């Protein structure tokens with residue numbers, strides 16, 4: 243069976259290991275700190291590849307940012323990676339195939355090949371962390387869009403009347419309501435709007451100072467305000483997912499990222515199926531965890 247070297251280039255660390263065609267990790271997973279300059283990142287990647295060169299058929303790289311259609315470069319500037327990073331031509335790293343893909347797309351491929359969505363045909367993957375990322379695989383193929391930037395779902399607008407400014411500078415992006423940042427925004431709005439705030443455990447806090455963690459902790463303490471904030475946040479999550487279900491007709495939606503453990507996926511699945519106009523969909527929590535980018539990049543490189 244063919245093997246690739248899967249490498250996940252994160253803002254703080256680079257994770258790597260050998261991946262087979264089935265998406266199994268077949269070596270020890272190693273990690274190293276992400277260097278501070280683009281030149282050092284390039285030489286670090288070269289050294290990692292040299293270490294495994296004789297054992298591999300291809301190299302797969304998972305990276306933040308939009309990737310070109312040739313899968314050789316990251317086009318956009320990525321806030322957590324140094325200047326010059328988007329000038330790197332990754333195909334020059336070695337004479338075997340080198341394939342770079344966006345991290346959300348890699349995670350989607352990992353879940354499709356060897357994770358929660360194994361055996362499904364059309365998979366929508368949504369990653370909910372500080373922002374919201376997305377990927378779609380249909381009949382084994384990633385949906386890329388004309389420029390390789392498809393599924394920028396976090397930037398999808400959910401209101402037309404400029405209610406809330408997003409960190410990107412525009413208004414009412416889905417991720418400013420339904421991400422981790424979105425939960426914080428819901429907490430602030432809720433503190434001003436909900437009568438439950440007056441008797442909440444957070445009543446003495448300034449609305450701007452209530453954190454995502456306060457709300458999840460408040461739910462555990464049965465705080466009525468925190469519960470109401472979270473329900474509103476789930477409603478925002480839900481409206482976005484119903485629209486995406488109607489657009490892509492997935493048979494499986496996989497939810498991942500820091501916020502996914504707080505979501506009741508069974509309840510979400512029932513609600514989406516009740517509201518969506520397309521055939522039924524399964525909603526699952528991601529199962530490939532921190533290795534998602536590395537596994538996805540590895541399997542995509544072998545295709």
Ligand SMILES: [Zn+2]
Pocket residue numbers: 396397408409410411412413415418
């Ligand atoms: Zn935005």
